[in-house]
Amino acid sequence: MNRLSFLRTSTFRLAAFYLGLFTLSVGAVLGVVWWFTAGFVERQAEQTVLREVQELRHALATRGRIGFLQLVSDRSQAQRTNMIYAVASPRLDIVTGNLAPWPIPDARSGWVEFEIKTVREPGPSRPAIALVIDMGNFGWLLVGHDMTERYLLREQLLTALIWAVSLALVVGAGGAVLISRRVARRIDSINTTIDRITAGAFADRMPLSGTDDELDRLSAKLNSMLDEIARLMLNLRQVTDNVAHDLRTPMSRLRSRLEMALTDQRLSEAQRGQLEQAVEEIDRMLSVFKAILDIAAAESGRARADFGPVDLAALADNVAELYQPVAEEKGLTLTLDAAPGVTVSGSGQLLAQALSNLVENAIKYTPPGGRVAVRVLSGARAALAVEDSGPGVPEAQRGRVLERFVRLEEHRGTPGHGLGLSLVAAVARLHGAELRLEDNAPGLRAMLSFSG
Amino acid sequence: MKILVIEDDRATADYLVKGLREAGHVADHADNGKDGLFLAASEHYDAMIVDRMLPGRDGLSLLEVLRATGNQTPAVVLSALGSVDDRVKGLRAGADDYLVKPFAFSELLARLEALQRRFSAAAPVTRLQVADLEMDLLARTVKRGGKAVDLLPREFQLLEFLMRNAGHVVTRTMLLENVWDYHFDPQTNVIDVHVARLRQKIDKDHPVPLIQTVRGAGYVLREPA
Numbered sequence: 001m002n003r004l005s006f007l008r009t010s011t012f013r014l015a016a017f018y019l020g021l022f023t024l025s026v027g028a029v030l031g032v033v034w035w036f037t038a039g040f041v042e043r044q045a046e047q048t049v050l051r052e053v054q055e056l057r058h059a060l061a062t063r064g065r066i067g068f069l070q071l072v073s074d075r076s077q078a079q080r081t082n083m084i085y086a087v088a089s090p091r092l093d094i095v096t097g098n099l100a101p102w103p104i105p106d107a108r109s110g111w112v113e114f115e116i117k118t119v120r121e122p123g124p125s126r127p128a129i130a131l132v133i134d135m136g137n138f139g140w141l142l143v144g145h146d147m148t149e150r151y152l153l154r155e156q157l158l159t160a161l162i163w164a165v166s167l168a169l170v171v172g173a174g175g176a177v178l179i180s181r182r183v184a185r186r187i188d189s190i191n192t193t194i195d196r197i198t199a200g201a202f203a204d205r206m207p208l209s210g211t212d213d214e215l216d217r218l219s220a221k222l223n224s225m226l227d228e229i230a231r232l233m234l235n236l237r238q239v240t241d242n243v244a245h246d247l248r249t250p251m252s253r254l255r256s257r258l259e260m261a262l263t264d265q266r267l268s269e270a271q272r273g274q275l276e277q278a279v280e281e282i283d284r285m286l287s288v289f290k291a292i293l294d295i296a297a298a299e300s301g302r303a304r305a306d307f308g309p310v311d312l313a314a315l316a317d318n319v320a321e322l323y324q325p326v327a328e329e330k331g332l333t334l335t336l337d338a339a340p341g342v343t344v345s346g347s348g349q350l351l352a353q354a355l356s357n358l359v360e361n362a363i364k365y366t367p368p369g370g371r372v373a374v375r376v377l378s379g380a381r382a383a384l385a386v387e388d389s390g391p392g393v394p395e396a397q398r399g400r401v402l403e404r405f406v407r408l409e410e411h412r413g414t415p416g417h418g419l420g421l422s423l424v425a426a427v428a429r430l431h432g433a434e435l436r437l438e439d440n441a442p443g444l445r446a447m448l449s450f451s452g
Numbered sequence: 453m454k455i456l457v458i459e460d461d462r463a464t465a466d467y468l469v470k471g472l473r474e475a476g477h478v479a480d481h482a483d484n485g486k487d488g489l490f491l492a493a494s495e496h497y498d499a500m501i502v503d504r505m506l507p508g509r510d511g512l513s514l515l516e517v518l519r520a521t522g523n524q525t526p527a528v529v530l531s532a533l534g535s536v537d538d539r540v541k542g543l544r545a546g547a548d549d550y551l552v553k554p555f556a557f558s559e560l561l562a563r564l565e566a567l568q569r570r571f572s573a574a575a576p577v578t579r580l581q582v583a584d585l586e587m588d589l590l591a592r593t594v595k596r597g598g599k600a601v602d603l604l605p606r607e608f609q610l611l612e613f614l615m616r617n618a619g620h621v622v623t624r625t626m627l628l629e630n631v632w633d634y635h636f637d638p639q640t641n642v643i644d645v646h647v648a649r650l651r652q653k654i655d656k657d658h659p660v661p662l663i664q665t666v667r668g669a670g671y672v673l674r675e676p677a
Contacts, residue, residue: 252554256471259558262668279668287637294636306540321606322632325645349540353636360640420639 011183015176026168030161038154045145049131053143084144109134186215241296244289255282291419298426303347310348312376313338319355320374331368338376344450346431354427357420358386358446366390383449392444398437453498454478458488471557485509498568504531512545519546526567539635558669562621580615583675607650614673623670
């Protein structure tokens with residue numbers, strides 16, 4: 001299965017959809033986490049500042065300006081405090097606190113954010129937030145919070161969250177791919193089995209994994225459908241065979257009647273001609289019936305009992321010799337190219353009949369001036385092949401032409417009953433051989449390859 | 453000819469006996485293997501027609517018994533089993549010819565007569581002659597009107613079969629079986645083409661054609677009356 005077609009499968013699309021949902025929910029969870037941690041850190045800082053401001057205002061109200069300044073100064077001196085204090089005159093001169101100079105160009109009540117620049121120890125500036133309060137005649141009060149550590153924490157948290165999301169995405173995507181691949185593989189195996197069955201391996205069935213999941217149940221349903229189709233096909237075939245069988249006797253009686261009539265000396269030439277044509281017509285019908293029964297006999301496998309060694313070169317030589325004049329009559333060259341010493345186990349008569357049918361077809365469909373080649377191939381698999389330079393068979397039709405009575409539309413006009421290739425296919429099955437129709441570019445190559 | 457018909461099916465037997473008598477032969481009939489065996493052993497027949505499926509006995513086993521006792525009466529086995537291998541089995545079991553039911557009566561008659569000729573030939577022939585057509589079987593040469601005719605091996609066999617059965621109709625199936633040893637019917641008239649070629653070589657430039665087509669039956673090699 002190539003990458004693109006995999007991305008097009010519905011299992012993958014479903015997996016991708018779930019991955020999207022999964023990512024969204026992971027995102028939501030992390031958003032909540034963010035809100036309760038990073039957000040909380042900021043809110044907590046703000047609340048600390050607010051509490052401090054209230055305390056200082058309370059001190060201002062109860063202890064007066066001196067007490068208030070004292071308190072601010074004390075608080076400013078506290079060891080390792082993150083709090084920032086500044087009291088400034090209305091003209092923004094620092095009166096007390098641990099921040100100098102006044103950090104912002106102007107002053108108005110409300111929250112501000114700024115960078116603390118320390119003159120003594122140059123280094124990275126430190127972010128801070130502060131609440132500025134207008135105390136009228138008393139000037140300005142700034143209570144802030146050094147946010148350096150808090151922002152650091154927030155950054156680490158953000159990094160952690162990004163990692164978590166990416167990890168979740170990777171794991172989710174991997175899982176989605178794995179799961180959809182597993183499902184896709186099983187659906188794939190169903191597809192390849194169906195392809196094999198369509199190509200003629202009618203006895204094949206879907207593999208079951210034994211888990212009794214929905215795919216297994218689908219496979220089992222497909223299998224029982226195939227069994228039913230096989231049963232119907234068999235019925236149809238039996239009906240055809242029986243009809244062929246039962247009609248042969250009356251047909252031959254009819255033929256004998258006509259023969260008797262032909263011996264009558266009082267017949268006019270015209271009557272004789274009519275009767276003779278009728279006899280030939282019956283012979284054609286009988287040959288169709290015979291072909292049907294030949295196929296049935298080959299398919300029954302009874303002939304296997306009489307299998308013996310068959311020399312393919314001799315067989316091909318005889319068939320080619322039989323059809324040589326027929327090919328020449330039509331202006332075709334018939335060549336034989338037989339590897340010697342290739343022997344298979346089989347029925348010489350049936351194989352000769354199959355090869356004859358292939359050669360007949362090649363001769364029938366190849367226009368005058370064309371070539372027909374009969375080959376015996378040695379190698380890993382012995383094979384009989386008939387190649388022609390005719391119109392060939394379109395790839396889509398190659399499976400169909402092996403069926404009984406199937407004739408391609410464009411050849412409706414030529415004589416034939418559409419059973420020739422069916423017989424070849426039946427003989428192939430009987431011998432455990434594979435019948436393949438291939439493009440001979442131009443024309444058709446029909447190949448019977450024997451196994452082992 | 454005097455012919456013994458061993459056939460249990462009444463309709464088929466009547467049809468055979470009637471047809472044979474109309475063709476000028478004498479026909480006896482047995483409708484089971486036991487009577488058939490008795491008749492075949494006690495009387496002389498020129499040929500036998502034996503149904504393969506007889507009540508209580510297979511026609512082939514009957515033939516095996518007959519052959520074991522030294523009876524060589526030529527026999528055509530009739531069978532509803534039509535596969536190639538059934539034929540082969542029948543021929544191995546001692547049948548001289550094998551015909552699948554249903555059959556054309558002309559086919560059966562042609563085969564019976566050919567069998568009878570094959571068996572009545574007293575000494576092996578080395579020469580065959582019909583009109584001014586001569587065949588030397590030892591030198592494998594053919595002359596028409598004293599002039600040598602050049603034939604391919606298969607054409608020689610074909611002509612030999614026609615000449616051995618001169619004056620009698622031989623069917624296409626008989627030619628396929630005897631000349632090519634094929635026991636199936638090709639869909640095309642491949643035999644006609646071979647005969648036409650042979651005709652080209654034998655009858656060309658001769659006012660009297662020897663190979664004639666009998667429509668609905670086959671071919672016959674004979675001097676026109």
